[in-house]
Amino acid sequence: MNNLWYKNAVFYEISVRAFKDSNGDGHGDLRGITEKLDYLQTLGVDCIWIMPIYPSPLKDDGYDIADYYSVDKTFGSLDDLKELIRAAHEHNIRIVMDLVLNHTSDEHPWFVASRSDRNSPYRDYYVWSDTDQKYKDTRIIFVDTEPSNWTLDEKTGQYYWHRFYASQPDLNFDNPKVQEEMLNVARFWLDLGIDGFRADAVPYLIEREGTNCENLPETHDYLKKLRAFMEENYPGRILLCEANQYPEDVRPYFGDGDEFHMGFHFPIMPRIYMALKKGRFADMEEIMRRTPAIPENCQWCTFLRNHDELTLEMVTPEERQWMWEQYAPEPRMKLNMGIRRRFAPLLDNDRRKMELANSILFTLPGSPIIYYGDEIGMGDNLDLFDRNGVRTPMQWDNVPNAGFSTGKPFIEPIKGELGYERVNVACQINNPDSFFRSVKRMIALRKSHAAFGGSGMKWLDAGNPAVAAYIREHDGETVLILNNLSDAAEVVNIPAEYQTTYLDLFAGQNIAVKDKLTLQPYSYLWLVKK
Numbered sequence: 001m002n003n004l005w006y007k008n009a010v011f012y013e014i015s016v017r018a019f020k021d022s023n024g025d026g027h028g029d030l031r032g033i034t035e036k037l038d039y040l041q042t043l044g045v046d047c048i049w050i051m052p053i054y055p056s057p058l059k060d061d062g063y064d065i066a067d068y069y070s071v072d073k074t075f076g077s078l079d080d081l082k083e084l085i086r087a088a089h090e091h092n093i094r095i096v097m098d099l100v101l102n103h104t105s106d107e108h109p110w111f112v113a114s115r116s117d118r119n120s121p122y123r124d125y126y127v128w129s130d131t132d133q134k135y136k137d138t139r140i141i142f143v144d145t146e147p148s149n150w151t152l153d154e155k156t157g158q159y160y161w162h163r164f165y166a167s168q169p170d171l172n173f174d175n176p177k178v179q180e181e182m183l184n185v186a187r188f189w190l191d192l193g194i195d196g197f198r199a200d201a202v203p204y205l206i207e208r209e210g211t212n213c214e215n216l217p218e219t220h221d222y223l224k225k226l227r228a229f230m231e232e233n234y235p236g237r238i239l240l241c242e243a244n245q246y247p248e249d250v251r252p253y254f255g256d257g258d259e260f261h262m263g264f265h266f267p268i269m270p271r272i273y274m275a276l277k278k279g280r281f282a283d284m285e286e287i288m289r290r291t292p293a294i295p296e297n298c299q300w301c302t303f304l305r306n307h308d309e310l311t312l313e314m315v316t317p318e319e320r321q322w323m324w325e326q327y328a329p330e331p332r333m334k335l336n337m338g339i340r341r342r343f344a345p346l347l348d349n350d351r352r353k354m355e356l357a358n359s360i361l362f363t364l365p366g367s368p369i370i371y372y373g374d375e376i377g378m379g380d381n382l383d384l385f386d387r388n389g390v391r392t393p394m395q396w397d398n399v400p401n402a403g404f405s406t407g408k409p410f411i412e413p414i415k416g417e418l419g420y421e422r423v424n425v426a427c428q429i430n431n432p433d434s435f436f437r438s439v440k441r442m443i444a445l446r447k448s449h450a451a452f453g454g455s456g457m458k459w460l461d462a463g464n465p466a467v468a469a470y471i472r473e474h475d476g477e478t479v480l481i482l483n484n485l486s487d488a489a490e491v492v493n494i495p496a497e498y499q500t501t502y503l504d505l506f507a508g509q510n511i512a513v514k515d516k517l518t519l520q521p522y523s524y525l526w527l528v529k530k
């Protein structure tokens with residue numbers, strides 16, 4: 001058992017509802033994932049993250065939980081989950097799930113009781129106030145839909161606090177009972193065999209007047225308790241932190257190696273898209289240099305897309321405007337502080353850019369995560385509400401319903417240029433020239449080289465602003481990475497200390513690198529020092 005498995009693992013995020021329907025009811029389910037484990041193993045996935053499967057009124061696609069202790073019946077049963085975990089482990093694949101600590105659904109029995117009466121024993125499970133003027137320095141996250149973080153409860157005449165939709169009241173983590181309840185929730189799923197949690201929205205657990213109510217010390221205190229509990233009872237299981245913050249603010253979530261095992265690197269993500277559009281790597285370099293070192297037992301998690309909008313919270317207002325101009329030409333592509341499009345359409349389905357973005361993803365420090373369907377370059381559907389446009393059925397095949405379901409799918413699979421008739425697993429998996437095969441290859445190469453497992457990098461001064469050139473070094477292995485972000489051939493200068501013989505991983509041949517090297521437009525090289 002390697003308890004540090006997550007430090008160099010490839011993750012894959014699944015919307016359970018959209019992945020594979022096993023029983024023809026039109027909704028993806030847990031058994032559907034079990035059926036597709038061979039596929040995930042073929043791709044090279046080490047760990048799946050499944051989006052929420054709890055019973056929920058679905059005002060926020062399951063991030064509004066009405067019962068922490070069961071599986072919504074459209075997804076299957078607890079036994080189906082156990083079977084999925086067992087089968088996944090047999091495929092050497094681990095499974096983490098969402099743990100939503102910050103809030104519940106307004107239909108959760110705790111909130112129903114809490115709002116029923118000011119004297120309810122559950123009143124203090126949530127954050128109530130006589131006025132909506134408290135915590136004024138706190139930003140609103142869902143700016144397109146929520147006018148305030150407070151909503152008046154008519155019946156009891158007080159306001160309740162919520163950082164997301166009004167249908168998601170925040171739990172009161174100053175209440176020791178709430179703290180205890182959530183440890184019990186974690187215990188329940190860990191006992192069932194889950195390999196860890198993607199902990200949702202953790203910066204917002206605690207509120208304090210005069211602060212922005214994010215990343216507070218008391219929030220870290222609780223998260224450390226959760227970690228200590230897991231460390232003691234479930235070593236080897238992980239906590240992955242969703243804190244959409246700048247690197248210096250994410251750093252405390254790793255603690256002294258006693259808080260989160262992993263944290264998403266949010267700010268590098270939009271800067272990869274900036275780099276691709278500008279043909280310049282400076283923004284990427286700036287944020288990576290600004291990224292503090294993390295404890296030895298921790299790791300970043302890097303991504304190009306996920307189930308939410310491509311968030312532009314961690315860029316300046318000018319950069320956000322620029323990103324919208326470049327990547328969201330139609331107003332409906334914008335959502336909140338981001339862009340609700342998928343990976344392939346964002347990059348105009350340009351194969352060279354799509355590969356290059358993945359070359360960056362798979363060579364930066366951190367364990368990469370792939371959002372389901374992006375490995376084949378599937379499309380999105382802007383006609384669907386909010387973030388649903390990037391949560392459409394997985395495109396397995398060119399048969400009716402994309403091979404996703406034999407029934408009537410909860411949402412139609414995508415048609416058209418990036419729809420299932422053209423873009424699907426069946427046509428890519430055995431085609432050596434497919435995008436899927438390129439991604440699979442990158443994963444395999446990455447996994448067979450220890451250098452990628454570290455959490456640091458060194459930028460090279462290669463004298464060309466269009467070529468991101470860096471060194472990854474770990475466990476006695478050195479890899480030189482070159483990514484040409486420009487649409488022209490570019491020449492780089494290789495510093496003297498790196499002029500030597502390398503194995504070119506994609507060509508499978510040795511190359512003697514001298515002082516200069518030419519890269520074709522949008523090409524990339526991964527070179528292992530001999």
Ligand code: GLC
Nearest residue numbers: 060063100164200201307308
């Ligand atoms: C996280 C999830 C997002 C959800 C929000 C509220 O940011 O990624 O999908 O809406 O938390 O739970």
